[in-house]
Amino acid sequence: MSARVFAIANQKGGTGKTTLSMNFAAGLAKRGRVLVIDADPQGSAGQWSSLAADDRQFPVSVIAIGGNLAREAQRFGQDYDFLVLDCPPTLETEAMSLAMSVADTVLVPVLPSPVDLWASIRLVDAIEQAKMRNRGLTAHIVVNQLEPRSALSHAMQQALEEFDIPALKNGLRRRAIYRNAAIEGVSVYCMGKRGAAAAEEIDEIVKEVL
Numbered sequence: 001m002s003a004r005v006f007a008i009a010n011q012k013g014g015t016g017k018t019t020l021s022m023n024f025a026a027g028l029a030k031r032g033r034v035l036v037i038d039a040d041p042q043g044s045a046g047q048w049s050s051l052a053a054d055d056r057q058f059p060v061s062v063i064a065i066g067g068n069l070a071r072e073a074q075r076f077g078q079d080y081d082f083l084v085l086d087c088p089p090t091l092e093t094e095a096m097s098l099a100m101s102v103a104d105t106v107l108v109p110v111l112p113s114p115v116d117l118w119a120s121i122r123l124v125d126a127i128e129q130a131k132m133r134n135r136g137l138t139a140h141i142v143v144n145q146l147e148p149r150s151a152l153s154h155a156m157q158q159a160l161e162e163f164d165i166p167a168l169k170n171g172l173r174r175r176a177i178y179r180n181a182a183i184e185g186v187s188v189y190c191m192g193k194r195g196a197a198a199a200e201e202i203d204e205i206v207k208e209v210l
């Protein structure tokens, strides 16, 4: 397999997996061929990409996979430079362990509160276990929905320091443009000037992980 594989995972719903998957994939698309694999049975990534009615097509192919995620990822990995796996919000299904068996990097979006961070502690165990079989696996927290114009709370900073997965320097701010882009079925890169600040922070995340 030639593709670099990113799994976007958190067993909690609503932390920004699909938002990060789609915009991160659009950011990667400037650097190579990207495929998003929607492994969430809710299928939000697939719905998203089918929304764009005008010529601002989502720049990345999205497919839904119900079968063996690892096998399919290996197969598609021949034809793409990057795969982005939008994982289901659960640790109980096989999809999560398969995603972590083929991923190079796991990105874990969390909301900026210690409570939300610690709610993902079981994912840390799952990642540690996956590392025993997949030695090169790396993982990063991506703080999402950062409040504009306010620094991370002291409690959150401390929680991030104690947490076993290091956080990326760059996170995503809470911006209406992320929701608007999703509604229109495009990435923040297609939102013109209004999306520029968001596109910039996604670019920073791409730079930081590549």
Ligand SMILES: Nc1ncnc2c1ncn2[C@@H]1O[C@H](COP(=O)(O)OP(=O)(O)O)[C@@H](O)[C@H]1O
Residues within 6 Å of the ligand: 012, 013, 014, 015, 016, 017, 018, 019, 020, 044, 089, 144, 145, 146, 172, 173, 174, 175, 176, 177, 178, 179, 182
């Ligand atoms: N940085 C952000 N700013 C504003 N809204 C966001 C942001 N990240 C996510 N959202 C919104 O929060 C909701 C949940 O995000 P989503 O990516 O669907 O989470 P998940 O895939 O983990 O369930 C969506 O309505 C999404 O548009």
Ligand SMILES: [Mg+2]
Residues within 6 Å of the ligand: 017, 018, 019, 040, 044, 045
């Ligand atoms: Mg989702």
